[in-house]
Amino acid sequence: MVAVAGAGFGAYWFQPWKLWQDETVEEALPDTVETSPPPAGVPSKEEPSEQPSPTTSGPQTLASGDLISHEHATSGTVKLVRLADGSHVVRLENLDTSNGPDLRVWLTDAPVKQGRAGWHVFDDGKHVSLGKLKGNKGSQNYALPSDVNWSSYNSVSIWCDRFDVSFGAAELARL
Structure with missing residues (x-):
């Protein structure tokens, strides 16, 4: 009985079937996104030089980088x-990684390190x-909160x- 309960808990925790299930999401780059405004009386942390200029007429890539593999084989491009x-979005293009339990997209201040040295640095x-993560394959957008x-x-x-492990990560190079 204990073995059955242990196996059930292990299956729930690890969700191994996700390794064989792919979810592809193909989103176009939006013209605008809805984000939460900062609370009343709290100025935006946006730098004045980052405000759109009157001559800016469409989306502009500010930074980008290629995903490298960590815990799981991962590839694709990340653009800010x-x-x-x-408003701002983090865009994943041509993402290809493993599916897994509780995957998130994190914007971090951590350096991207190759191999096992990079698996655990992003929550430090x-x-x-x-x-x-909307899908483990495809192109998708993630809105940045307006106060970030x-x-x-x-x-x-x-x-x-x-x-608490990175499947893959990209260093963002300013353009």
Whole structure:
């Protein structure tokens, strides 16, 4: 009886069937996104130089990087994009990683390190969860909250919250 209960708990915790289930999400880059405004009386942390100029007419990529593998084989491109209305999204393009339990997209201030040295660094410093990973394959967008100053962060991780490990990450290079 104990073995059955243990096996049931293990299956729930690890969710091994997800390794054979892919979820593809293909989202277009939006023109605008809805984000939560900062509370009344709290100024935005957006730097004045990052406000859209009158000549800016569409999305502008501010930083980008290629995903490297950590705990699981991961590839694709990450872009930080300012939309025409001044809001920002983190865009994953051509993402290909394993499915897993409780995967999140994190914007972090941690350096991206190759191999096992990079598996656990992203929860050591400052990070913002942009939400659950929508799919383990495809292109998708994650809105940055309006009170987040993106220039304080330099990497994005596909983070497994259940096991506190990075599936893959990208260093964001300013353009």
